[in-house]
Amino acid sequence: MSGGLRLHVPEPEVRPGGAPDFSGVKIAKAGSVRRPPVDVDPAEIRDMAYSIIRVLNRAGEAVGAWSGSLSDTELLAGLKTMMRVRAFDRRMLMAQRQGKTSFYMQCLGEEAIACAFRKALEPGDMNFPTYRQQGLLIADDYPLGDMMCQIYSNRRDPLKGRQLPIMYSSKAHGFFSISGNLATQFVQAVGWAMASAIKGGDRIAAAWIGDGSTAESDFHSGLVFASTYKAPVVLNIVNNQWAISTFQGIARGGSGTFAARGLGFGIPSLRVDGNDYLAVHAAAQWAVERARSNLGPTLIEWVTYRAAAHSTSDDPSAYRPKEETDAWPLGDPIKRLKNHLILKAVWSEERHVQAEAEIDAEILAAQKQAESHGTLHTGPRPSVRDMFEGVYEEMPPHLRRQRQEAGY
Amino acid sequence: MPRMTMIEAIRDAHAVKMAEDDNVVVYGEDVGYFGGVFRCTAGLQERFGKNRCFDAPINESGIVGTAIGMAAFGLRPVVEMQFADYVYPAFDQIVSEAARLRYRSAGDFICPLVVRMPTGGGIFGGQTHSQSPEALFTHVSGLKTVVPSNPYDAKGLLIAAIEDNDPVIVLEPKRLYNGPFDGDHDKPVTPWSKHPLGEVPEGRYTVPLGQGIIRREGADLTVLAYGTMVHVAEAAAESVDIDAEVIDLRTLIPLDMPLIEASVKKTGRCLIVHEATLTSGFGAELVAVVADACFYHLEAPILRVAGWDTPYPHAQEWDYFPGQARVGGAMKRVMEG
Incomplete structure (x- = not known):
């Protein structure tokens, strides 16, 4: 062939062995992005899809129009919630390594997004999470022991051993059953929100998706329906830079940012520092207020970094430099909130260390309790008889025959 | 009504x-x-x-x-x-x-x-x-x-x-x-x-899910059909003058096995017809469950008439559609088998 056509395959800035380079990630100064009224004309804030809303500056101060959405007491609680999520992840990762379960996924470095977002919602609102929003449950005080029993698929597993570890479900805590298939639930959240509007209530939905999965058609379906019916939904994209081994540029393509995907749909689209607990809460509150005021959907790209492996089945050293985590320019969400609270003299290094120890003890106690009901590998497991239940509301004859054939 | x-x-x-x-x-x-x-x-x-x-x-x-x-x-x-x-x-x-x-x-x-x-x-x-x-x-x-x-x-x-x-x-x-x-x-x-x-009653009534119905009673052969093929099977039975019992499944899952089993045990012969393509079609499932439940009552192999395993054509629609001639012919073969 003699033509000039060449396929363009995007590549990340660096691969293993190279020096981390985030010079391409343009970071707006904390406090520099305006806070428009919630009923703003989406056309007037198109630029916000290309900037980054930040509240905490490098010194640890809260600055700008998006600051002030939370009291010191709420911030201290938020810090402890993020610490709890991180400690929980650490214990469960270890449990998986010890062979007590098959699989685990941490959210290391991304804790602020789910934890702060949850605090902007009301009881009755519904999240349609991905597998990395355990913070939504923990921030809503879902029992840690129940989460562990699900991870262990033991006799007390609320999901009766039917789902892969961490695919939680809790209607009572506004946490829709996690599918495990990517992006499918993004459009379901929009449908849930449409139903709330049809019934004339005041409950809103939150859709969740990762940067990689925005390439799925369900993401675009979600935007079409949310845009057409002005559904009361917050459309969250957690851009943690990596979809397993694939850098975000493969899903983003020629679009400047993921937030910019919303612009063609006329959906107000924000881009927010996802490692800034204060910015996350303030932006979430803005979007939630828009939804609840019947102003329609908001798309938010939370800019963060997946500091750990995708899952226990993944080794990121094969595709990205090990030093990249430390080089990530938006830092660590726990450290940043901790520094802010120390600067405000409502927290200290000593209290932080003490809180870590208390949280570790709390997690360990929950783990011991959960393991007393069994682990995946030692059992006891949920009954085989129960495997045949719940496929339908009433068991049809063919399943009853199969259950008998299985010996139950 | x-x-x-x-x-x-x-x-x-x-x-x-x-x-x-x-x-x-x-x-x-x-x-x-x-x-x-x-x-x-x-x-x-x-x-x-x-x-x-x-x-x-x-x-x-x-x-x-x-x-x-x-x-x-x-x-x-x-x-x-x-x-x-x-x-x-x-x-x-x-x-x-x-x-x-x-x-x-x-x-x-x-x-x-x-x-x-x-x-x-x-x-x-x-x-x-x-x-x-x-x-x-x-x-x-x-x-x-x-x-x-x-x-x-x-x-x-x-x-x-x-x-x-x-x-x-x-x-x-x-x-x-x-x-x-x-x-x-x-x-x-x-x-x-x-x-x-x-004739359709006004207001609410249901046809319960999971219940088939006998559309044409017969003694010699059971035909399992649904949708359009129910009507084709009834007409085919008339045209070849076979005393076929035509069952309209109505619901495929859950399947009305008692109805199917009773009919096939009575007639000892079974033909399955559907418009969908043959291979891995629902008819294959029907053959399996009938064989499992009625094997010792069967006098002949269970046959299927279905759409050919091609995409649905435009000009050749009536050569593709499993019409009365194919269904009637299969009825005869089941009777001879």
């Missing part, structure tokens, strides 16, 4: 449930203002408002995906795929999501959802307006699949489907919308007004 076409019966089922239950909402492509390309939802938007019946973007995965969210909220959405041939973009939502939600959440969330779609050929629709994809749904645990063959059943099954707390796929043979069709395409169309099953 009022006489209705299958279209009117389906429309009436929607109207009955929408009037009875505020949680029933109806949407799909061209479904709202216009009332659907086959007119199955005509008048519903005017009567119940745009909140309850509305047009959707041309996005099947979005239609089913949003409906799953609505069902999880507590509504009872009834969505239309304009043709069964268009359902494939929604397949992930149906298979991985709607069908699994109750199980995977241990009943925390359920999915009372109805997905309706016109199925089958006979209207010169070519390969994208003629397919019969029922086996793709019957293979999925967590789904129920129904195929009505007449206006009475279409209304009763649709009401039962809307009232069911699990997702139900309703395949409506489009060739039957305006009248029974026995495969004789040269004959003038008979309207439903001249058929006893065009």
Whole structure:
């Protein structure tokens, strides 16, 4: 062939062995992005899809129009919630390594997004999470022991051993059953929100998706329906830079940012520092207020970094430099909130260390309790008889025959 | 009793449930203002408002995906795929999501959802307006699949489907919308007004899911059919003068095994007919369950008549469609076997 056509395959800035380079990630100064009224004309804030809303500056101060959405007491609680999520992840990762379960996924470095977002919602609102929003449950005080029993698929597993570890479900805590298939639930959240509007209530939905999965058609379906019916939904994209081994540029393509995907749909689209607990809460509150005021959907790209492996089945050293985590320019969400609270003299290094120890003890106690009901590998497991239940509301004859054939 | 076409019966089922239950909402492509390309939802938007019946973007995965969210909220959405041939973009939502939600959440969330779609050929629709994809749904645990063959059943099954707390796929043979069709395409169309099953009671009634029915009693041979092929099988039995018992399955999953078993044990012979392609079709499942339940009563091999394993052609529609000649010929072979 003699033509000039060449396929363009995007590549990340660096691969293993190279020096981390985030010079391409343009970071707006904390406090520099305006806070428009919630009923703003989406056309007037198109630029916000290309900037980054930040509240905490490098010194640890809260600055700008998006600051002030939370009291010191709420911030201290938020810090402890993020610490709890991180400690929980650490214990469960270890449990998986010890062979007590098959699989685990941490959210290391991304804790602020789910934890702060949850605090902007009301009881009755519904999240349609991905597998990395355990913070939504923990921030809503879902029992840690129940989460562990699900991870262990033991006799007390609320999901009766039917789902892969961490695919939680809790209607009572506004946490829709996690599918495990990517992006499918993004459009379901929009449908849930449409139903709330049809019934004339005041409950809103939150859709969740990762940067990689925005390439799925369900993401675009979600935007079409949310845009057409002005559904009361917050459309969250957690851009943690990596979809397993694939850098975000493969899903983003020629679009400047993921937030910019919303612009063609006329959906107000924000881009927010996802490692800034204060910015996350303030932006979430803005979007939630828009939804609840019947102003329609908001798309938010939370800019963060997946500091750990995708899952226990993944080794990121094969595709990205090990030093990249430390080089990530938006830092660590726990450290940043901790520094802010120390600067405000409502927290200290000593209290932080003490809180870590208390949280570790709390997690360990929950783990011991959960393991007393069994682990995946030692059992006891949920009954085989129960495997045949719940496929339908009433068991049809063919399943009853199969259950008998299985010996139950 | 009022006489209705299958279209009117389906429309009436929607109207009955929408009037009875505020949680029933109806949407799909061209479904709202216009009332659907086959007119199955005509008048519903005017009567119940745009909140309850509305047009959707041309996005099947979005239609089913949003409906799953609505069902999880507590509504009872009834969505239309304009043709069964268009359902494939929604397949992930149906298979991985709607069908699994109750199980995977241990009943925390359920999915009372109805997905309706016109199925089958006979209207010169070519390969994208003629397919019969029922086996793709019957293979999925967590789904129920129904195929009505007449206006009475279409209304009763649709009401039962809307009232069911699990997702139900309703395949409506489009060739039957305006009248029974026995495969004789040269004959003038008979309207439903001249058929006893065009008599449709007013108000609410159900045809329970999971119950088949004997359409033609007979002693020599059991024919298992559904949808359009029920009428073809009845006509074929007359034409070859075989005392065949024709069973209209009506619901494929859950299957009415007691009815099938009793009939095959009585006749000792079984023929299965469907319009869908042969290989891995629902007929294969029927052969297996009949062989399992009735093997020692069988006097002859179980045969199948089905669509050829080709895409549905346009010009050669009547060579593709399993008409009376093929069904009648197979009946004779089963009798000789």
